[in-house]
Amino acid sequence: MTPERWSEVERVCRAALSHDPPERAVFIANACAGDAALRREVESLLAQEAGAAGFMSTPALDTEMFSSAASFVGRQMASYTIQAQIGAGGMGEVYRGRDAKLGRDVAIKILPRLFSNDPVRLARFDREARTLATLNHPHICAIYGLEDVDGSPALVLELVEGETLAEQIAKGPLPLGHALTVARQIANAIESAHERGIIHRDLKPANIKITPDGIVKVLDFGLARAAGEGSTPDVTDGLTMTRDRTGDGVVMGTAAYMSPEQARGQALDKRTDIWAFGCVLYEMLTGHAPFKGGTVSETIVAVLGSEPEWDALPAATPARVRLLLQRCLEKDPKRRLRDLGDVRFEVPELDSRSASRERRPTYRAGALIVLPLLLLAGGAGLFYLVKPAAPVTSPSEYTQLTNFTDSATSPSLSPDGRMVTFKRGEDSFLSSGNIYVKLLPNGESVQLTTGAGRRYGPVFTPDGSRIAYTQVAAGSWDTWTVPVLGGQPTRLLPNASGLTWIADHLVLFSEIKTGLHMGIVTATEARADSREIYIQPDEHAMAHYAYASPDRQSVLVVEMTGAHAFTQPCRLVPFDGRSSGRRVGPQGTCVAAAWSPDGQWMYFSAVVGGSSHLWRQKFPDGVPEQITFGPIEEEGIALAPDGRSLVTSVGTRRSAIWIHDAAGERAILSEGHASMPGLSRDGGRLFYLLVRDWWLSYRGWVPASAELRSLTLASGKSDSVLSGVSITDYDISRDEKEVAFTTMDSLGASQIWLAPLDRRTPPREIARGGDHVSFGPDGELVFRSLAENNALVQIKKDGTGRERITTASVLDKFGVSPDGEWVIAFLPGGATIAVPIHGGAARRICAARCFPTWSSDGSFLYVEYPGAGKTLAIPIPAGQSLPDLPAAGIDVAAGVVALPGAWMIERGSISPGPDPSTYVFTKTDLQRNLFRIPLH
């Protein structure tokens, strides 16, 4: 607040106070006409009148005297003697007392003196008394009476001896059995309160006590308000958050247990307690709260935007408890568990051995020692980012611009802001898709390109008459344009992608130097005066998008590493190319960026902790702030010319695993994001990844951090295969005794590991700098070596005998044939080939990119057409490893190919089962539409 502004506020307040209340509102409205902020400030100040009535009416010295620990000790109050102070909190100080009449010890809670004349606090205290009095439950701290001491009201409560849950957890995670016993009692208490319409609102370990007899008591229903009472939640309530008294700034109060809706200041119902219950249970099992941050803001960012570290749960945690936690910690209250009444907390017989704190399962201990680096950069815990002081935007203000049942991505606005162009396709990058244009706000969406083809990054020409976009075909990345009013697309520039205009006839784009090495250059539309702005030293790295600042001094770059996925934050580089700049934006995966028209703000679309949201950062040295939140994700940014709104793609991305067999098709797994399913040879067991975090790669969205799980189809029971380890890819050995998997550390380096499926020994690291691992001919491992020019390499399981299969660079590697003779690779030139592992001539599978897989008995080759959601099943003649294919390979662009005995399965990403009619597949539920988001 500036002194000038304040004197304006004061002037209006003063004048308003001279009016009688009925006339005041009108006076303020007139006095503040056209200045809503002033009006809010004045109204908010005057609204304090009643509350402030008793405020500071007692001199500070007396206040402080009353606050001193000894102040009430020894006093008499009705039949109670106050004996010693035992606590202090926002709602008052707590003393131990003795009830002479009933001969029992009690707890006495006295309202602090500073507020003893404060009607708001008094009313709240009174309400607390009434609320508590209606609760009579063995696990809820009881109220005995309401008294008065020296004019301060005092609650007489049941005295509960013992430690708080917070104190117990401070010594380490609780043994599983104990944790579940405590959880059951808390659940009973909460459930009983909920039945009376009372919500706790401040459940946390410090509010839960465990008596020496092991009885759990939930304390402090001080915040509880009858749910139907029109509660007025308030994030800034001194009771839930406060400044640190030691003077070192803001600390975490109870923000860690606050539900997302509470953090947003939305209306609360009993589901806020369900969330807090989930937090408490998680903390009992892991020893730390699920959402952590050094400050309140950081904690809130985590609560709103990140997933708990599920891997931190002890390996022995029963699947049902994991599921319960996930259901409690659903950010969207609508999807959250509705009540705790039916939850069962029995400890399964099998897991009782882990019920001792000392005896953690040995496998887990081993894994922790061997894999210290595996908690990935994308996971929770790396949030050092802050929420803006005031919300930049809120979902209630979003305006929907398109209405597709599938996916609209990559919006870009015309220079006058009246038209939007976008891609309609699965993802914003290399998925197949077409380019559309739409007149805002209510025009029809007009399709400008036709046919399958990988197109991305549409933008308007400076005169707004054409739309330029990138089309990738047969290994070349070219920029095409198409008239806004429709017509034949023409190629503008070859070897130019992600192109944007920075002035009339002057463009900025990505250019391939050699192979896959792609950097950012600027040139005229005719490619004259070409100048390099930024190129990474790594020959396999690709810088795909560049956004010049309005003053054309800086460029925001979105780039891929050699792993060929967007895995890192954006980069800010100088336009003159004198340096390679520095990373900016949130710590996560940056997939798009933009500038505000005045150049003051950088905007980012980034995946952080598994969710894709929008961020911004003040240019040049601000701190990244998340501006959109919630379970619904946003991707892509087009700033309106006035800088007051942006257009983005809003939607959800979920994937379930389905099975197709003689009985038809049905979902077998629909919790969370399941990916990369693989059936065991007998078809009885399903391996899959439960994905926590994502990267956008050539293949679309791929796991950046995932848990390998297996599901027994007959029982429906699922289990973690590699507890505590976040992986990116895996392969199961043919004898189904081992798993090879890859991980990526926080520096982006990739490692290859081997582990027995029975968990007898911890995972062993076999190699570094490689990815896409599979089991090779005689149990060797075959992978792509990022350290060796992306060559295909094989290595023995003991880490020796490393040798190259090819020296050529591959863009992607897929599986190995069941006989161990062939490995599938995708070449930069655009063909998918089978490479003979023991030497010989390679064979072409597809003329372009496709995803081939063998059935486990080697009798079929399944070839998925990328982005088309269909797979060709081709029988392999006996005695061969590969089917007979045309020499040029399958022409996936041509649609169905006539091959003897082959048939088309109308599903993508399938994993074959024991017979040709059985397979599993992922079903991605993707709906994304363009929305306009106002910015404040």
Add this chain to the structure above:
Amino acid sequence: MTELLHAWGGGDLAARDQLVAVVHHELRRRAAARLRRERPGHVLQPTGLVHEAYLRLVGQRQTDWRNRAHFFALASEMMRRILVDHARRRHMAKRSGGWARVALHEEVAQRDPPDVDLLDLDAALSELASFDPRKSRVVEQRFFGGLSFDDSAQALGVSRATVERDWQLARLWLYRRVTHGPDCHDP
């Protein structure tokens, strides 16, 4: 004392420093005695420690109202520091002492007992001073120093009505600040 007050009034900063040392000592001694008192809630003097200290250090006969007003202003500032320090020590003692172990209620063992009190008020007052120093002074003198409206008016060289109005608005602002925190809309 009277000389020191005179010298200070004449612009002698060394005199002010000496004065501060003496007054601070006197106030601390008296405040500590009060805060140790076993039976609170009774025998509160209508005028506060500042008046007692003035009487003791300067004496009844001193009649220069300007000296008196300056003394009161200075002493109020010191009282604020003494009381806030006391409150801070009290909070820290609670946090670190054996006290936490017997805690049975509330978030004692947790990081932060969220009560709103002198520390919050002190911070809020400093914030208020950043855009309206006079209102901050009025509160300091009235709440910490126990000064009357008239004393404050003299110390600040404004009318009693102005002090009353300042007090009224400052109280609204401070109340909102300590009960709703810093995020409450500032235009």
